[in-house]
Amino acid sequence: MTDARTTAFEWVEKKQPEWSAWNSHIWHLAETAWREYRSAEWYVKKLRAEGFDVEEGSGGMPTAFSATWSNGKGPTIMAYAEYDAVPGNCQVADTYRAPRKGLSRFAGGHTDPHSALGMGSLVGALAAKAAMQRHGITGSIRFMGEPAEKVRGSKPIHAAKGYYDGLDAIISFHPFYMLPLCNTARWETHCGPYYAAIYEFLCESPQTWLQGAVADAAGAPIPAAHTSARAPGANDALVMMYSMSKMMRDHMLPHTGTWTLNETILASGQATADNLAAQMAMIMFAARAPDVAMLKKIYAVLDRNAEAAAAAAHCTVKRHWVSKSKPGLANHAMADITYCNLERAGAPRYGADAVAKARELQKELGLEPMAEPFADELGQLVPPQEAERRLRLDLPSWQTHYTSDDYTDMTWFAPTVRFYVGRAVLKGPPGFAYPEWALNALGGIPSCIDPTVATAGKTIAATILDLMTDKAALARAQEEFRTRKEMSADPGPWCDYPPPIDFPWPEYVETPRGREWWIPATATDKAMER
16 A cells, blocks of 8 residues: 555544544534535535635535645546435434434435535545645645535536536545445446426416306406305416326336436425415426436426426416436446555444444344344445446346436546445345334444445545556546547536526524424424434
């Protein structure tokens, strides 16, 4: 191991109490897409304290940032943080099911967890910086803040606005979420493209729905009189579009391979028992697919469904893009470099405190606590080519991309690696599936999540240092990148829309009762606390 790598690894180990507390802080904030105000603020403050020049609100996104630190002329290598959590997953960092104290169980919580994703990347960048300073290694580290990954939000926008221009290489890390992508790097089959759009229904002239009809013949002075029929309105349009689109999914999904279509209804404040038509309602549909041709077919149907629903419910409809995110471009050279450093860092290792917590959780769920409760795969490394072979076993030969993440937009600007580090998951009896809250809790218990951050931080730091110092290795990665990009007929960004920041995304609010989720805590939530 080179002296610089040794310095970086020692930095990660020495600073563990500090970065463990940092990670716990972000995990407990658990802010959701486009509303990660405190999380982004924390990163900006920390990076500035470390000597980075930071642009807040990069790309017109209030919770994004772009930070750069330079130690002289040389390559510019990028890593990044994500920090968005998921609504409806609020969980205490303990071995029983309960929301974080004082919050609704419907509040945000880290599932993947992106808290560890961002912290592993930050730890790696800061460890590399320390080694560069000590050993006189020249070059620059770019560190981006990427909000709203759960809707593949920021990276297409950063890409279109030039934030990835001029980079020499990019490192993308994620805690593992599916086998065989655990302690490995993607080889050929990268994440696929993704579209997300909000359909906004407006009923702006409800009084004209039955204009001139018998119901109005008495000449009632109030158009919305309780004796008159009410216009269907925006809620009806939304329900009709949901139903028609579910029908589309049921009929098309079994015949078109591995694509998914998900929806969420955004709050619109239209709850009323009065005889008034709902004026506005919004529903977002998000689709992931192996290629853009499938996405275009899906959204052609969604557009028709929206128009039909609007016409039937006396509404107009507008489509607002949330994301148009490209498929990933592979880079074998980057995968090789990174996996070698993952081997040097070693798989996550769980100490006695982590084992005790895992056994306690198993007991809480009525299981016999195991002597070795963590999944065997967490201690194993899988070469990228072998992970690719296993991944392809369940995919048709024609399918070139699989699953979803917006790191893919970065892959079109510089050679990029995507690697995965094991996160705490538990063994179980045959046929037993752990509930989601248990996995979420493990992501917030320091002794269980810190090994993921440590392995990721070491791997990222060593990869940055290799790319800074090994000109031949970086040249191989860049040549492969140029070749693959030249083979594409569609190399440019897809984003042609403004940042979708002004929609009613769920968030935390300040009230006379303190900081709470927009859905207040209920008696059930409070009864779950211990």
